Amino acid sequence: MNDATIYALGTATPTRAHPGALAVIRLSGPRAGDALEQLTRKSLPTPRRMVLRTILDPVSGEAIDKGLVVWFAAPNTETGEPMVELHLHGGRAVVGAALDAIAHLGFCRLAEPGEFTRRAFEHGKLDLTEAEGIADLVAAETAAQRRQALQQMDGALHRLYEEWRGKGLRALAHLEAAIDFPDEDLPEGLADEVRVAIAGLQAEIAAHLEDRRGERLRDGLSIAIIGPPNAGKSSLLNLLARREAAIVSETAGTTRDVIEIHLDLGGWPVVLADTAGLRDSTDAIEQEGVRRARARAAAADLRVLVLDASGDWRAEMQAIIASTEHWTPARDIVVVNKTDLAPVATSGIVALSTTGGAGLPELLTRLEQSAEASMQDGAGAPPLTRVRHREALVDCQAALERALGAPEVALAAEDLRLALRAIGRITGAVRLDELLDVIFRDFCIGK
Ligand SMILES: Nc1nc2c(ncn2[C@@H]2O[C@H](COP(=O)(O)OP(=O)(O)OP(=O)(O)O)[C@@H](O)[C@H]2O)c(=O)[nH]1
Ligand SMILES: [K+]
Ligand SMILES: [Mg+2]
Numbered sequence: 380m381n382d383a384t385i386y387a388l389g390t391a392t393p394t395r396a397h398p399g400a401l402a403v404i405r406l407s408g409p410r411a412g413d414a415l416e417q418l419t420r421k422s423l424p425t426p427r428r429m430v431l432r433t434i435l436d437p438v439s440g441e442a443i444d445k446g447l448v449v450w451f452a453a454p455n456t457e458t459g460e461p462m463v464e465l466h467l468h469g470g471r472a473v474v475g476a477a478l479d480a481i482a483h484l485g486f487c488r489l490a491e492p493g494e495f496t497r498r499a500f501e502h503g504k505l506d507l508t509e510a511e512g513i514a515d516l517v518a519a520e521t522a523a524q525r526r527q528a529l530q531q532m533d534g535a536l537h538r539l540y541e542e543w544r545g546k547g548l549r550a551l552a553h554l555e556a557a558i559d560f561p562d563e564d565l566p567e568g569l570a571d572e573v574r575v576a577i578a579g580l581q582a583e584i585a586a587h588l589e590d591r592r593g594e595r596l597r598d599g600l601s602i603a604i605i606g607p608p609n610a611g612k613s614s615l616l617n618l619l620a621r622r623e624a625a626i627v628s629e630t631a632g633t634t635r636d637v638i639e640i641h642l643d644l645g646g647w648p649v650v651l652a653d654t655a656g657l658r659d660s661t662d663a664i665e666q667e668g669v670r671r672a673r674a675r676a677a678a679a680d681l682r683v684l685v686l687d688a689s690g691d692w693r694a695e696m697q698a699i700i701a702s703t704e705h706w707t708p709a710r711d712i713v714v715v716n717k718t719d720l721a722p723v724a725t726s727g728i729v730a731l732s733t734t735g736g737a738g739l740p741e742l743l744t745r746l747e748q749s750a751e752a753s754m755q756d757g758a759g760a761p762p763l764t765r766v767r768h769r770e771a772l773v774d775c776q777a778a779l780e781r782a783l784g785a786p787e788v789a790l791a792a793e794d795l796r797l798a799l800r801a802i803g804r805i806t807g808a809v810r811l812d813e814l815l816d817v818i819f820r821d822f823c824i825g826k
Contacts, residue, residue: 399469
């Protein structure tokens, strides 16, 4: 499959309304150099040097554009293969003719989605987590998402998972040695050493699984607006969204479904949810709304409780906090709304008026502080970012647990192998010959 030389437009597809000033077309594969020679009718330039060339159609000989081209010689390229970049003018006709010209060469094909990165992985230029980091970087919408993706692309997760795999491999090497070379002089207390190593690994993985920062950052921090009917929850959602996302009315019980909007809160991506007013109701539909509101409040990373300043807000606050699962006083925020009707001056709460906008700056500051605090739980180690990794690590933990409880060394070794295979699945690197290397390095058996 990698015999093919592939090509693709690397920049956005130009449209009539949005032609690009520039367009970059990339080629990768064994005949990328041939392609450049034939498209320019000149020999290859010095690698990694931009040179000005006229691009010609190989069939008609017609000049298509004049642009900067770069030749990258393998293996020191992004994919590990010979590569070419064509920096052209970004209009539709230029880009269309240039792509046609490459097709006319007869030995290149259009790249499939992600194929350049996949080739980089196959040539050992990056592991799967780094490849995923690239995808996340391209998809990043906020500053914090960009930082996390960049860290992952730079190998932060790769190094963490490889470190765990290294620890597991050493423990496995001890077990393998005990199985394969029972008469050899092995260090004493081997079983204990292995036990301690496995338990240590389990603890590290457990802490990593607990840490939700990475997933929050990729998917958005979940914030639920809750409170009694008519407190102004939907008004607050609309104020933060700067549009009429939810219906506002003086009828108590207006909102039924959970309504979500996406926000950038000081660089943190947020999914903000408006919910039904919490009260006992005989209306079956409203009851369902209240059930959903409570479920969302419990599942959210943060909660904003909105109360009506003109009512008995202190009593309502106490009742709702007491009945809300996972209410966290240090993070969750109490907003007393409609302060245009009844002023309040109480510390610890945010006094707001969604109609006049009073108190909005304070609320935004509190929200940003709470978001930042949630995102920084367990900061330091790079966070888990994907369900794929989480699932593999859960499998890994289960296998480690079985290994600890195994009645025989051979069974423990098998479970440990499965645990390592699960980690290897994350990075895409499971090679059995590595195990032998580790055995001989650690023990010098047969010397
Ligand atoms: N005076 C005043 N009225 C407000 C304020 N905020 C909201 N309201 C009004 O209060 C009423 C209820 O607002 P909503 O935003 O629908 O309240 P809600 O909490 O979403 O209500 P439900 O969805 O029914 O639970 C509307 O008539 C709003 O115009 C405020 O700050 N001051
Ligand atoms: K309402
Ligand atoms: Mg509402």
